[in-house]
Amino acid sequence: MELIPKEKVDGTVRGLKRKELDSGEVLVFDWEPKLAYAWDDGPAIARYLAELKNGRIIAKKCNKCHRVMIPPRMFCELCWRPSDDWVFVEDTGTINTFVISNVDWKAGRLDIEGGVRPFTPAVIEIDGASRGMGILHLIDDVDPQKIEIGMRVKAVWKPPEEREGSITDIRYFKPVE
Numbered sequence: 001m002e003l004i005p006k007e008k009v010d011g012t013v014r015g016l017k018r019k020e021l022d023s024g025e026v027l028v029f030d031w032e033p034k035l036a037y038a039w040d041d042g043p044a045i046a047r048y049l050a051e052l053k054n055g056r057i058i059a060k061k062c063n064k065c066h067r068v069m070i071p072p073r074m075f076c077e078l079c080w081r082p083s084d085d086w087v088f089v090e091d092t093g094t095i096n097t098f099v100i101s102n103v104d105w106k107a108g109r110l111d112i113e114g115g116v117r118p119f120t121p122a123v124i125e126i127d128g129a130s131r132g133m134g135i136l137h138l139i140d141d142v143d144p145q146k147i148e149i150g151m152r153v154k155a156v157w158k159p160p161e162e163r164e165g166s167i168t169d170i171r172y173f174k175p176v177e
């Protein structure tokens, strides 16, 4: 079924206009979706998120290979067995890799010439976790061109009353002087 006549599309992608919907040019029907759903974070991520709300980062240790894993997981994929102790790790770390992104989360172009700062997501190896264990987060409070692999960074937390048990309870990581 073709919803928009070809001559109106002209090879360009565009949004529908209210007039096209109201006039019946475009097929429309009403539907009430049943969007009730439940989400279970699981024991490892649930504890991780709860501790973020407390302003702490928690990891899980495997007592066989002695790795401290972040984000925590209930299972060591190397030893093929349940993981063991919960351990708190630092809110500091080292940039493992990063990117300077000129598009936003919706893949729209950022107005960099207009002064908008590019997004700079990074994988940060967290102090206290095993080497190579890291989380993805944003780097800020620094000129994007000065970000380097190996740079030392620290979490900038939301104030306690604004935290909600989410990875965004850490606003971003900033370089440690």
Ligand SMILES: [Zn+2]
Pocket (backbone or CB within 6 Å): 062, 063, 064, 065, 066, 067, 076, 077, 078, 079, 080
């Ligand atoms: Zn292990």
